[in-house]
Amino acid sequence: MSPAAMTPVPETDAPAARPLQAPAQQVSQDGRSTRWEAHRRARREELVQAALRAITQHGPGVGVDEIAAAAGTSKTALYRHFADKEQLYLAVAERVSQRILRDLAAAAAEHTRPRAALGAVIATYLRLVEHDPDVYWFVTRGAGAMANASGLSGTGAAAASGAASDPLAGLTQAVSAEFARAITRQLRAAGLDAATAEPWAHGLVGMVRAAADHWMSTPVPEGGRRTPADVLAGQLTALAWGGLSRAPLTAPSSSSRTTAAGPDTAEDTTLKTDRPDPAVQHHLEETP
Numbered sequence: 137m138s139p140a141a142m143t144p145v146p147e148t149d150a151p152a153a154r155p156l157q158a159p160a161q162q163v164s165q166d167g168r169s170t171r172w173e174a175h176r177r178a179r180r181e182e183l184v185q186a187a188l189r190a191i192t193q194h195g196p197g198v199g200v201d202e203i204a205a206a207a208g209t210s211k212t213a214l215y216r217h218f219a220d221k222e223q224l225y226l227a228v229a230e231r232v233s234q235r236i237l238r239d240l241a242a243a244a245a246e247h248t249r250p251r252a253a254l255g256a257v258i259a260t261y262l263r264l265v266e267h268d269p270d271v272y273w274f275v276t277r278g279a280g281a282m283a284n285a286s287g288l289s290g291t292g293a294a295a296a297s298g299a300a301s302d303p304l305a306g307l308t309q310a311v312s313a314e315f316a317r318a319i320t321r322q323l324r325a326a327g328l329d330a331a332t333a334e335p336w337a338h339g340l341v342g343m344v345r346a347a348a349d350h351w352m353s354t355p356v357p358e359g360g361r362r363t364p365a366d367v368l369a370g371q372l373t374a375l376a377w378g379g380l381s382r383a384p385l386t387a388p389s390s391s392s393r394t395t396a397a398g399p400d401t402a403e404d405t406t407l408k409t410d411r412p413d414p415a416v417q418h419h420l421e422e423t424p
Contacts, residue, residue: 180217180227183207187228188271196274200224229275233307236264240311250322251377257315258344258376259369265348266365272352308345312337319380340376347372 186207190198193206200221204211218224243260247253265272315337320330347368356362 176217183209183214183217183224184227184231187224188231191228191270191274192268196270196277198274225274230306232271232275233310236261237307237310239264241314244314244318250318251373251381253318254340254377254380255369255373257311258372259366261344262348262351262365262369265352266362269352272348276349308341312341315340336380340380343376344372 183203187198187203190203190206194202200211200214203224204214207214214224218227239260240257243256244253247256312334316334319333319336323330323333351363351368354362
């Protein structure tokens with residue numbers, strides 16, 4: 137706090153008048169600050185885009201020198217916008233996550249039936265991985281490399297690695313939440329309990345991520361080719377939907393159904409899980 141701000145103000149009967157507008161100097165300073173912040177954001181975005189180009193050109197082991205060259209600047213200038221390589225790495229990971237989430241949401245929105253939407257989301261994710269494998273590996277496997285490249289060791293390395301050990305964790309949570317909402321809508325539309333929606337959603341997302349990692353890391357035999365993304369998507373969709381469409385289903389429980397004698401003597405109103413209503417079965421089981 138400045139000395140001027142600490143100077144006592146003489147008490148008067150009327151409150152001190154407030155200026156209707158800030159002094160011209162303050163307006164000018166605020167304007168310059170806003171413009172400078174906008175410039176910094178734009179420049180960071182340019183550097184992230186340059187990093188993506190460098191990753192595509194040099195592979196997931198790209199260094200800061202290659203990223204700076206792709207941006208047409210120096211390593212020193214790069215570090216004016218990112219404290220270290222770790223921060224740049226996380227910015228790239230965030231951008232990739234935003235792109236994936238946007239494309240997955242668009243794919244799901246194109247379909248009204250749940251099986252078709254599930255297949256579209258899985259296929260979209262695998263196509264993104266297949267199209268930019270180096271970016272995928274940079275984002276999913278780059279934490280240790282970033283810590284080492286930053287010259288960190290011991291506690292510092294552990295902290296850096298922990299911060300980025302799974303940069304797609306936020307994406308996983310967001311996609312799982314979206315899946316959970318979609319599953320919840322379908323179950324409630326069928327008059328069924330939606331309590332299982334969240335664990336099912338996380339299980340689906342984890343399955344697809346694990347399958348994608350295995351798919352991309354498995355060496356391709358000489359003269360052979362990797363399983364196309366759409367083929368793998370069809371396989372995973374069949375597996376996932378086979379479980380979802382035949383999973384145990386129950387009607388939502390309600391305390392209002394409890395008799396006056398209390399919960400111990402209340403009538404069991406739970407639907408049998410192995411024989412759902414035919415209309416519900418038709419609603420959940422879709423042909424490919």
